[in-house]
Amino acid sequence: MDDLPPPLLLEILTRLNSSVDLARCRLASKALSAISAEVRSINLLCSFDRYTKSRLPSTQPLVTPFKEIVTNLVVSKSSHVDSVSIGVEKPLGGLPFDDVEDESDDLYLCDVGFLGEWLPSVCARLRSIEISDFWIQSCWRRSEVLSLISSCCHSLHKLELKNAWLSADGLNAMPMLTSLTLEFIRLDDEDLSKVNSCFPSLQILNLIGVGGIKEPKIHLLHLRECQWAASNAPLSLTILAPNLIKLKLECVKPRSLVIDAPVLSDFHLSIEKASNLVVKDFRDLKTLYVESPCLYTLFGQFRYGRSIKSLTVDSSKWAQSAEMADFNLERLLDAFPNAQSLTLGPGSWLETSTCFHSGGSGVSIVGTKEITAHLSVKDVESTLSLILFVLERCAKLTEMALLIPREVESTAANNLRSRCMAHSARVRWRWGFWKEGMEDAWVTDGI
Incomplete structure (x- = not known):
């Protein structure tokens, strides 16, 4: 190890996920110890094991407080650090409130007193700060961490804050900040x-489970990417972003939803009720993912559907609604006639099957080259009939990717696979399995 060139050693240490691992490497090699001072990032997570030991009377005196470790490490490396990431492991996020002392603050990481001990020593060089707080200790303490960070970190480009109640009192302008993530954060409208x-310079904004706001509005002129998972409360959401290119929006039943993003090209929308949706012209939209029981209503909102090349639709997250009766492939592809890639989720495939077997009108799929479908195999013969029906009307189809429910017996699955492949050799077939709540699993051989 000591014979490796210093640049390579520095690259190895930079890729370590935890500063605890960095400390171990320093003990293992003189070369690693010498080069470790040049590592510019600090990454520390309080483990579930450390937390448990800090609560037991027998081991508590032996455990160094997590805040103390963070402070000592940052101050000791202050001349090089430009990135700090601290937090608690995910298992701690699932602890019930009854298991924790209400007055504890040993893992309240958005505490301005704690941050004030080390932040001034590194603020001039910092480019990135990530803090994942311990919700049980932070949810009832309103933190002014935004004011502290904005007052001294003038070169900050990236900020991530999770699991906290934040105040914007005293917040100063941060014109250098280009990426902001707020996840499971309590905020007010103001x-x-x-x-x-x-x-004002934000290009990336992620708002995940941000609660407390009633009339949320995003108005950012330079924003290019946005992910917004709104709370379940009925809100009036507004997005005004003239340079927004990619948007992932999840909301349930908004009172109103206004999206003004004229150059949007990639849109992921998950919504239960869409009656009050107002969409400005999306002339550049190329990729569209829609998950909703109101698919037919939503189709009418996209007047420039001809620009879309990649389309994914589903309705499985919510119970089937009366509006789904208006959904079928013919209406779908009439709204988006130039979609070359089409993905049907479990809910939309089920509705397609229902429409087909109830005597729905013929489907003309002119431009589609790739189809991915999450099948609902109640009967092999019926499923096969619909697949063959689609194949016959897809003259340009070159790839068919079919996912079978995991609960389907292997004999039935292999029967469907062999008969499909025997019917059409011109199509490249892909096969796999799907199950709600699990990632799709693709296979290369027999299923």
Whole structure:
């Protein structure tokens, strides 16, 4: 190890996920110990094991407080650090409130007193800060960490804060900040308004489970990517972003939803009720993912559906609604006639099957080259009939990827596979399995 060139050693240490591993490497080699001072990132997570030992009377005196470790490490490396990431392991996020002392603050990481001990020593060089707090200790303490960070970290480009109650009081403008993530954060309306005004250069914004706001509005002129998973409360959501290219939006029953993003090209929308959706012209939209029981209503909102090349539709997250009766492949592809790639989720395939077997009208699929479908195999013969029906009307189809429910017996699955492949040799077939809540699994040989 000591014979490796210093640049390679530095690259190895930089790729370590935890500063604890870095400390171990320093003990293993003189060369690693010498080069470790040049590592510019600090990554520390409080493990579930450390947390448990800190609570037991027999082991508590032997455990160094997590905040103390963070402070000592950052201060000791202050001349090089430009990235700090601290937090708690995911298992701690699932602890019930009854198992934790209400007054504890040893893992309250958005505590401005704790941050004030080390942040001033590294703030001039910092480009990235990530803090994942311990919700049980942070949810009832309103933190002014945004004010502290904005007052001293003038070169910050990336900020991620998770599991905390934040205040925007005293928030200063941060014109250098280009990426902001707030996940499981409690905010007020006026706080989100300050985010719009104080972070004018944001290009990436992620709002995941941000609660407390009633009339959320995003108005950012330079925003290019946005992920917004709104709370279940009925909200009036507004997005005004003239340079937005990629948007992933998840909401349930918004009172109203206004999206003004004229150059949007990649849109992922998951919504239960879409009656109050207002969409400005999406002339550049190329990729569209829609998950909703109101698919037919949503189709009418996309007046420039001819620009879409990749289309994914599903309705499985919610119970089937009366509106789904209006859904079929003919209406889908009439709204998006130039979609070359089409993916049907379990719910939309089920509705397609219902329409087909109830005597729905013929389907003309002119431009589609690839189809991916999450099948619902109640009967092999019926499923095969629909697959063959689609194949006959897809003159340009070159790839058919079919996922079979995991509960289907292997004999039936192999029967369907062999008969499909025997019918059409011109199509490249792919096969796999799907199950709700699990990732799709693709196979290369027999199923």
